[in-house]
Amino acid sequence: MTDNRRLAAIAGLALTLGACAGPAIPHPSARPPAAPPPTAVRPVQNNALIGSSVDAVGRMFGKPRLDVTEGAGRKLQFAGSRCVLDIYFYAPRAGANPVATHVDARAPDGRNAEVNSCAEALRR
Numbered sequence: 589m590t591d592n593r594r595l596a597a598i599a600g601l602a603l604t605l606g607a608c609a610g611p612a613i614p615h616p617s618a619r620p621p622a623a624p625p626p627t628a629v630r631p632v633q634n635n636a637l638i639g640s641s642v643d644a645v646g647r648m649f650g651k652p653r654l655d656v657t658e659g660a661g662r663k664l665q666f667a668g669s670r671c672v673l674d675i676y677f678y679a680p681r682a683g684a685n686p687v688a689t690h691v692d693a694r695a696p697d698g699r700n701a702e703v704n705s706c707a708e709a710l711r712r
Contacts, residue, residue, distance in 0.1 A: 642685075693706035
């Protein structure tokens with residue numbers, strides 16, 4: 589076997605073995621980074637529904653068209669002929685009851701609507 593062939597064979601073997609290597613195994617004393625502490629949910633909107641409980645919203649608008657829970661959040665959707673209102677609820681801190689922290693309003697055709705006007709139109 590010539591030197592060039594021998595070098596090519598060794599290089600091919602090295603590439604093959606290198607492809608089989610997995611990720612480095614962490615040292616047993618290495619710890620995963622600590623999870624950040626939970627943060628309080630702070631509302632950033634200013635409308636009449638922010639801070640309302642699920643029960644209070646139910647008394648205002650009746651039964652929602654949609655009631656969706658995902659993770660720590662919950663969305664109630666109310667709809668009428670003039671608009672659709674989505675109200676998102678999160679607990680302000682661990683162990684607290686969820687309150688409305690975000691509200692979206694839109695016309696039936698998808699255009700944005702003013703939240704307080706839509707809420708007034710949907711009240712029972």
